[in-house]
Each structure stands twice: as structure tokens, then as C-alpha cells.
Amino acid sequence: MEEYNVPSPLTFNPLKHHLPYIRDFVNLNIQLTAERGWNPSEVRKMLRHLGTSVMDVYNGPLHLSQIFAEILDYLEVRKLLSGNSFASWAGTGFSSFRIISLTDKSDWILKYNDNEKRYVHIFPAKKSPHTFRIKSNTLKSAILYLIMEGKDYVTRDDLNRARAITGLPPVKNVEETRAVMEMIDILRI
Numbered sequence: 001m002e003e004y005n006v007p008s009p010l011t012f013n014p015l016k017h018h019l020p021y022i023r024d025f026v027n028l029n030i031q032l033t034a035e036r037g038w039n040p041s042e043v044r045k046m047l048r049h050l051g052t053s054v055m056d057v058y059n060g061p062l063h064l065s066q067i068f069a070e071i072l073d074y075l076e077v078r079k080l081l082s083g084n085s086f087a088s089w090a091g092t093g094f095s096s097f098r099i100i101s102l103t104d105k106s107d108w109i110l111k112y113n114d115n116e117k118r119y120v121h122i123f124p125a126k127k128s129p130h131t132f133r134i135k136s137n138t139l140k141s142a143i144l145y146l147i148m149e150g151k152d153y154v155t156r157d158d159l160n161r162a163r164a165i166t167g168l169p170p171v172k173n174v175e176e177t178r179a180v181m182e183m184i185d186i187l188r189i
Contacts, residue, residue: 007068009081011118016050018067019059019186022143026187029147040165043147047166050136056123057139060104060130070102071110071122083119087112090120099125106130134183137168138176142183154181 006012014021029043062070072081080086090098090112097111107125124131144162151158159180160170171177 005064006118007072008117009083009086009120010068010071011113011115011121012068012123013049014064015046016055017058017123018064019057021064022057022139023187023189026143026146030150033147038148043144044166047140047143050140052136054133054135055139056126056128056131056133058106058124058128058131060106062102062104062106067102067108067122071100071108071120074100075110075120083116086110086120104130135179137163138179138183140166141168141171141180142187145180145184146187154184 006014015025025046032039058067075081075086078089080089090096090110092112092114097109099107099109101107107128109121109123109125111121111123113119113121126133141159141163144165145154145159148162148165149158156171156177159177163170171180
């Protein structure tokens with residue numbers, strides 16, 4: 001958490017949920033690859049935290065520090081910054097959570113995390129303004145392609161070579177290929 005400058009008591013994975021951070025990650029790794037050569041084990045280690053399902057990615061105007069500040073302010077004003085008060089408010093069950101809106105009208109889920117220091121798990125809400133939903137493997141494929149290949153013209157062979165780095169199977173159909181190519185374009189902007 002410290003490497004992302006996520007303040008306590010929050011827990012948040014910007015590589016999974018914050019588009020500007022994901023772009024910065026890609027650009028930094030492109031630069032490092034150019035300077036030091038390709039290090040697949042390090043990138044694989046980071047991408048492992050993306051999981052294997054779908055996720056919602058925030059692409060709005062708020063910087064990470066603004067998101068954190070607004071959520072912490074919300075909790076402080078309502079006296080929910082202690083672990084016990086937050087757990088009582090949000091609930092501790094698997095399906096328990098609360099949704100709050102930030103100044104840009106984006107909705108964020110606040111979920112109890114059973115951790116003494118980082119008990120407020122935050123992530124963008126499904127169908128929230130300034131978010132889009134993506135499959136984890138699609139995002140991993142796009143990130144790997146840009147770091148490894150980066151060419152404007154994407155071929156199936158190049159894409160599958162990038163996917164193989166994390167053990168993903170070759171793309172199966174046109175829709176899957178199209179989704180990865182769309183994500184590549186989003187990350188290039």
C-alpha cells in the first residue's frame with residue numbers, strides 16, 4: 001500500500017481501478033524496458049494483483065490523492081474512522097458495503113476489510129459515472145502488449161506472445177481480440 005501512497009485506513013489497488021495510474025505504470029515500464037531490458041518476472045508479479053475476474057476502472061478527473069482525501073473527509077465528518085465504527089456502519093459480511101459519491105459524481109464502494117490498520121477497502125462502483133468495466137485478462141493483455149511490443153499495428157501473434165508471459169491462453173475469437181485492442185487504444189491516450 002505504501003508504494004501507492006494509500007493512506008491508512010484505506011486499502012486500494014490503483015493498478016486495478018485507476019486509469020491514469022495504469023497509464024503511468026505502462027509508460028514507466030516501457031521506459032524501464034528501453035533502459036534496462038525486459039524483466040517479465042517483475043511485471044508478472046505486479047499484474048498478478050489484477051486477479052482473474054472483472055473490475056471497474058475509474059477514468060474521471062480526480063487524482064488519487066483527491067479520491068483518498070474526499071473519502072477520508074466523508075468518514076471523518078461522520079465519525080467512521082475507527083475500525084469498530086466503520087465495521088458497524090459498513091457491515092462485515094461478504095455482501096456488506098456502502099456506496100458514497102465524490103465531488104465529480106463518481107460512486108465508490110466502501111467495504112470492511114478485516115485488517116487492523118487498513119480496514120476500509122475502496123473501489124469504484126459498478127456503472128458509476130467516470131468508470132468502465134473490463135475483464136482482468138483483457139487489461140493484463142493490453143498492458144503486456146504495450147510494454148513488450150508497443151507497435152501501432154497489433155497482430156494476433158504479437159498479442160498472444162504478450163499473453164503467454166502471464167500464462168494466458170491465446171485469444172480465442174474476434175470479440176476477445178477486439179476488446180484487447182480497444183484497451184490498448186485507451187491506454188495509449
